[in-house]
Amino acid sequence: xxxxxxxxxxxxxxxxxxxxxxxxxxxxxxxxxxxxxxxxxxxxxxxxxxxxxxxxxxxxxxxxxxxxxxxxxxxxxxxxxxxxxxxxxxxxxxxxxxxxxxxxxxxxxxxxxxxxxxxxxxxxxxxxxxxxxxxxxxxxxxxxxxxxxxxxxxxxxxxxxxxxxxxxxxxxxxxxxxxxxxxxxxxxxxxxxxxxxxxxxxxxxxxxxxxxxxxxxxxxxxxxxxxxxxxxxxxxxxxxxxxxxxxxxxxxxxxxxxxxxxxxxxxxxxxxxxxxxxxxxxxxxxxxxxxxxxxxxxxxxxxxxxxxxxxxxxxxxxxxxxxxxxxxxxxxxxxxxxxxxxxxxxxxxxxxxxxxxxxxxxxxxxxxxxxxxxxxxxxxxx
Numbered sequence: 404x405x406x407x408x409x410x411x412x413x414x415x416x417x418x419x420x421x422x423x424x425x426x427x428x429x430x431x432x433x434x435x436x437x438x439x440x441x442x443x444x445x446x447x448x449x450x451x452x453x454x455x456x457x458x459x460x461x462x463x464x465x466x467x468x469x470x471x472x473x474x475x476x477x478x479x480x481x482x483x484x485x486x487x488x489x490x491x492x493x494x495x496x497x498x499x500x501x502x503x504x505x506x507x508x509x510x511x512x513x514x515x516x517x518x519x520x521x522x523x524x525x526x527x528x529x530x531x532x533x534x535x536x537x538x539x540x541x542x543x544x545x546x547x548x549x550x551x552x553x554x555x556x557x558x559x560x561x562x563x564x565x566x567x568x569x570x571x572x573x574x575x576x577x578x579x580x581x582x583x584x585x586x587x588x589x590x591x592x593x594x595x596x597x598x599x600x601x602x603x604x605x606x607x608x609x610x611x612x613x614x615x616x617x618x619x620x621x622x623x624x625x626x627x628x629x630x631x632x633x634x635x636x637x638x639x640x641x642x643x644x645x646x647x648x649x650x651x652x653x654x655x656x657x658x659x660x661x662x663x664x665x666x667x668x669x670x671x672x673x674x675x676x677x678x679x680x681x682x683x684x685x686x687x688x689x690x691x692x693x694x695x696x697x698x699x700x701x702x703x704x705x706x707x708x709x710x711x712x713x714x715x716x717x718x719x720x721x722x723x724x725x726x727x728x729x730x731x732x733x734x735x736x737x738x739x740x741x742x743x744x745x746x747x748x749x750x751x752x753x754x755x756x757x758x759x760x761x762x763x764x765x766x767x768x769x770x771x772x773x774x775x776x777x778x779x780x781x782x783x784x785x
Contacts, residue, residue: 439783441729442499446779448736449496452772453508455744456489460765467515467534472743472763481765482532483519483547488706488769490516490554495776497561506562513558513567516551520573524594529577544593545582548574549606550707553662556613568617575614578607579626588633589650599650601659604634609662609711612669627670634663635682644689658704660690661711668718687715691723698731699751701759702739702770705731710777722784732778735771746771 438446460468462480470485493512497505521531523539530551531541552574558567582590582603589599590607611627614620640647645655646663664686671679698705709728716724731750738752745768749755760767 438499438779441783442779442781445732445775446496446499449492449499449772449776449779451744452746452768452775453489453492453496456765456769456772459743459745460768467518468765470765471761478533480534483530483551484532484544484703485764485766486769487547487550487554488703488766488773490551491557491706491710492769492773492776494554494557494561495773495780498557499776499779501561509558509561510564513555513564513570516555517570519551520570524577524581527577527580528573529581530574542594545578545590545603546592546600546606548578548582549603549610552578552610553606553613556610556617559617568614571610571614572618572620572623575607575610575623575626578603578610582607583629587637588629589637590630590633592649599638601638601646601648601656604630604638605646605659605662608634608666612666616669616673624670624674627666631663631667631670643693645686645693655690655693656704657690657694657698657700657708660686660694661708661715664690665711665715665718668715672718683715684719687721687724691727696727696730697734697751699749701755701767702735702746702750702774703759703766705750706770706774709774713777713781717781720784725781725784728774728778728781729783732774735774739771 456468459472462469465480468481468486468489469479470481490512493509497509515534518534519530519532519536520528521536521538521541521543522528523537524531524541524543525539529543530548531543532547552571555567555571555574559565559571578590581594584591584599590603592598592600592603608627608630611623611630615623615627634646637650638646640653640655643653643655645660647653648656648659664683667679668683670676671683694708698708709731712724713728715721735746735750739746739748739750741747747763747767750771755767
């Protein structure tokens, strides 16, 4: 798990109020009734998952969420990577059911998410791992900035509040200025520059494409094209037919592939570049064959893969993608719950390997919850 040596600053309690789910009145009931029966069921699961996260991981003294149950470390609060699935779960719920209560929950969380912005970073502010990081030398991950920016775009989708879109644009500008290697291309893993990372490239490309979809900003389109040019060159394994984990490890990983596939399919539809759609279709087929049907990597990775395969389903209508997400959600619902009504196990019901998780992680529970939320926001085939 990532951590930061940055000093914890006091968090504004009002900005960091925890989401409280309410009945919502006639308007919310009307919005829920417009959903299909499966969507309503997933929505109920997602709301219950968020409520459990609020109950079990809330840290009232610090006004935010802890990374793990009973966390007694010096810096116990969730890092970006720990908590981004919860941000996505709230976004998905509000997209599925845009009630005033759900939009307010996104707004409250978004205000807390802004506390990760580090104005000390150079050459531009960006999002550092721990809330309150302010030092210029804080080690900062570029994939964190990508995933956080994507969650802010989805917060804008859910609420229409341009503040969240501005926050997403901050992440993209930081990646473009500090993460991109101007010499040989590619996006660094973090500010220590150990290697070029597929996770950073995938999240940055997706973020640029989503911002372009919302704003038609030339800067966002230019970044998406620049990232994709590298991805489809040095970042691609011809032997595997998919994108690589890094420039030192050619292994394809599911949560790198789906964002890059979706970004190209989306840009194709926005700009009419048929070659991007054709490439996305080829990559989709290879990814489905490579990663299989019932996933067993780890929830925090597989949930991202399924979220963007669901988004691709909304673009191309391939019902296989919906079934993939729904069947994995069914697996998770029936097998992944450990004690305390939390989804702390793998989706096949086994303890997660130590390489992927430690016991009692918010991330594990929230990732499974986010899958339910995005299924609630996705109309089933037919």
